[in-house]
Amino acid sequence: MSSTEVRAAPEREGVSIPWGSLAPFIALAVIVILGALINSNFLSTNNLLNVVTRSAFIAIIGVGATFVIATGGLDLSVGSMMAFVTGIMILTMNGLTPSLGSWAILAGAGVALVVGALCGLLNGLIITVGRIEPFIVTLGTMGIFRAFITFMSDGGSLPIDRSLRDPYRPVYFGDFLGVPYPVLITLFVVLVGAFLLYRTKYGRRVTAVGSNADVARFSGVHVGRVRTMAFVIQGICVAVAAICYVPRLGAATPTTGQLWELQVITAVVIGGTLLRGGKARVWGTVAGALILEIIANVMVLSDMVSEYLVAAVQGAIIIIAMLAHRFTSAR
């Protein structure tokens, strides 16, 4: 039990802040300063708004992934699932437009949330009832979801109805008092996620199951239910991301969300959540998502790196950030 208590540190965050949980934010600050030094355009309002808005997708999905990873699970299907949910949502909206007009957008969003939750439930049930490793199960569903979106779009692109384009566009491009809607939606999702994780019984069970499933089981926690629920939360987060994603390009393609699962996992781990489970840092995940997006942005803004080597520099920065994290938390 003692190990569980040591790892359940997030609850005491308000009292004394350990250096370890600040690391992702320090890394974020360092990268922002570097960006500003490299190109003065980096700090322009437009550029910052673009980058923060873009990172919404990875951040929102990352909140769900924080739950899954904290329970000791892993979800590789999120990128494909996002594309699949996007496809279903577009088909629903296009089908309902003749009868509902612009209200079809709301109906589509509702359907997306249900489909997302069901996809997560499917993952969760196969893992807990079937007792199969999450890695393998979600690798399987990753292929299934990807094939479905390819099938739905005939390998091409699946656009939303032209008449929905204008009423739906503001969900990605619009803003409230200068703050873009995707950022507001991310904030909302993160606040709900943080509340669930740090203020509810379910949140404590998530980290308990992740640090030691056997101990949690002996103390009366229904481990399977906690894990399945984490996957459902993940599915809902994927659907929320899909709702913000569709208005951006107005279409789903077989490359939608490709490799996002890796970005999401990277963001979660940079944020301080342990990949083996037992520790969850929702705000850290947001910092992780911002770090990834800012690195990519700074790479384009700088002229120092050859276009052939951009990916290498990005990889190196992520590893350096993780090493810095390790040293600060070791203290």
Place this chain on the structure above:
Amino acid sequence: MTTFNQGARILSATLVAGALTTAPALAQDKEFTIAVSIPAATHGWTGGVVYHAERAEKEIEAAYPNIDVIVSTASSATAQVSSLEDLSATNELDALVILPFTSEELTGPVEQVASNGTFITVVDRGLADTSIQDLYVAGDNIAVGANTADWLVEKLGGEGEIVVLRGIPTVIDDERIQGFTDVIEKSNIEILDIQYANWNQDEAFTLMQDYLGKYPNIDAVWANDDDMLLGVLEAVDQAERTDIKFALGGNGMKQVIEMVKAGDERTPISTPYPPSMIASALYMTAAQFTGQAPMRGSFKLDAPLITPENADQFYFPDSPF
């Protein structure tokens, strides 16, 4: 008189072949099997390849009952090698039409198939050893880049500042970029920036946003692919930038051809690199077996500019691309 006789003989032979499909085939009514190995529909262009291959399969099988076409898709170079092994192990292949994933990795396996006497048609990406192929059908990537660049140089009056988006690091992308930059270098047009966006709409959107943030003035943008162009246009519209006079792509995606047809001022042209080239290759291969039309050699599709006047010829509304 003699021509009439010949015609009648061919006609009766076809009738016999048609009537005998259920009965044991005669020696001269040999059945032919043509295997088609192509990449799976993972993005717009390959989606178009799969669509045109399946369409041509139906048309050819309907036109020539003694030809059986087998279309097989693969999601990676390794998967394509395996599918080649499976195809040749389970069928007596008379011809193989292949759009190789990569040149080097597929050269050996295709050579293996060729050693059984199979007629080899290579499409789009050439093999490392060209002596293996009997027929080569491809688009002209250098011309895709060069023709677009020529048009742009003329319209911009030989000067200005442009940005370029690259696809996935491959020979196709290299050739296009080379064709484009060779022409641009001879003018006073400056290429401000050139980065990879992997033929992906989302990445193109993001990259274009960054370009717009980095450069206060951009006269034109070349996305080298219409899929990416759609992402680029979205980013330009959002930033409400009016300095961008031209935003061009390539490949002839149907959404972009619709824009060309409608006389869009920012995207008045595209250049074809049509996925339907797989259908051209399949028809030519079928002709090798059915007509008295030898089909050995290389066939390079031109990349003429698609303009509002000729756009109808390049427009396939049912195709996914």
